[in-house]
Amino acid sequence: MSIGMMWFDNSKDDLPTKLDRAVAYYRGKYQQVPNKCYVHKSMMKKRRGKINGMNIIASPIILNNHIWIGREVQSGG
Secondary structure, eight states: OOSEEEEEOOSSSOHHHHHHHHHHHHHHHHSSOOOEEEEEGGGOSSSEEEETTEEEEEETTSOTTEEEEEOOOOOOO
16 A cells, blocks of 8 residues: 555544544545555554454554555556
């Protein structure tokens, strides 16, 4: 994913709730449904997962309480 939106959420809510807010904002702003996001590794127990059909990847380069959310575009070939 080369293009996305950085979302900050330091609430005490769980990750699915935080993602719901980020997705709602993303959809309203870009009129697209995000399908991939990166979160700080402390926000997930596993390295990868899926929440509500969206691919989630834990990464040490994403700041804590931040979510990088966007669309992974499949290239045709």
